Amino acid sequence: MNPMRTLATTGRVLVQIRNDPRTIALLLIVPSLLIGLVAWIFDETNEFADIGPAMLALFPFIVMFLVTSIATLRERRSGTLERLLSMPLGRGDFILGYTLAFGLLAVLQTAVAVGYATLVCGLEIEGSVWLLFVVAIADALLGTALGLLASAFARTEFQVVQFMPVFVFPQILLGGIFLPRDQLPDVLEVIGDWLPLSHAIDALDAVSTGDEDNAFIWLRVLFIACWIVGAIIVGSLTLRRRTP
Template identity: 75%
Template sequence: MNAARTLATTGRVLTQVRHDPRTVALLLLVPSLLIGLIAWIFTDTSVFATIGPAMIALFPFIVMFLITSISTLRERRSGTLERLLSMPLGKGDFLLGYGLAFGLIGVVQTAIAVSFAVWVCGLEISGPLGLLFAVAIADALLGTALGLLASAFARSEFQVVQFMPAFVFPQILLGGIFLPRDQLPAVLEAISDWLPLSFAIDALNAVAADSEDLGYVLTKLGVILAWVVGAIAVGSITLRRRTR
């Protein structure tokens, strides 16, 4: 991989996104609006205080997965990727450039979502707020990396949406949002232990409640980042030049 080519790809993607106001609004505002809707639904109850940290993990993850996977797939379907790879640009440069671009967007998105949840919706955070930001950003990067991985296998935008039940829904159901993971049936708990979103939800819940030490949270954060690196690496190996 070449740093200059990777950064050039990052700049091109950011320029494209900047000229699409609807995509910018979807990326930056929708997660916060959904968090606000959840908080509004559970007004005058303690439910939002319980599930709020998980919502910070869930909505940015889903949005980054969808936007990243569809955007990358369009590069292949339009023939742009084939033209780019005919020049001195490797698959790793392409995917890492996309990952950096959407990762930077994910940082801004997460800052808005966490700030909105804490200072507007009143989500109480007992642990360090900076650590909460770090885990939430890693979660957004996870959605980006898995979106890049899904785009490497999909042949159409419709297939990308079909990957949602395979990549995202099991993580939502088994991540501890609806039921604490230690109360799941043994087999499902074992499966959830290998799902990356589970680590993000566990870490965010631990920071919000200040219920675990720093080592616990950093371990979860390390696993999330390992998934990010692994997804981008596998995606660079399996990415096809063009979808026919």
């Protein structure tokens, strides 16, 4: 991989997104609106204090997965990727460039979502807000990495949506949002413990309640980071020049 080619890819992607207001709105505004909707639903109860951290994990993760996977797939279907790879640009440069571009957007998205949840929706954080920010960024980057991985296998935008039951829904169902994982059947509990979104939810809950020390939280961030690196590596190895 070449750093200059990677950064050139990052810049090109950011320029494309800058000229697409709908994508910007989807990335930066929609997760916060969904978090606000959940807070409004539970306005007369104390439930939002319990599920708010999970929403910070869930909505940015889903949005980053969809936007990243569809944007990368369009590069391949339009023939842009084939033209780029006919030059010195390698698959690793392409994937890492996309990761950096959407990683920067994930930072902005997380800043908006965390700020909105805490300042507007009233989500109380007993631990460090900065640590909450770090975990939320890792979660959004996870959605980006899995989106890049899904785009390597999909042929159409519709197939990207079809991959959601594989990459997204099991993590939501087994992540502890609906039922604590230790109350799941033993097999499902083990599966849930190996899924990265579960650890993002655990870490955000721990920061929110202040019940765990920082070592517990950083260990889960490291687990998420391993998934991110693994998804990027597999995605770069399986990326095709174009869709047949």
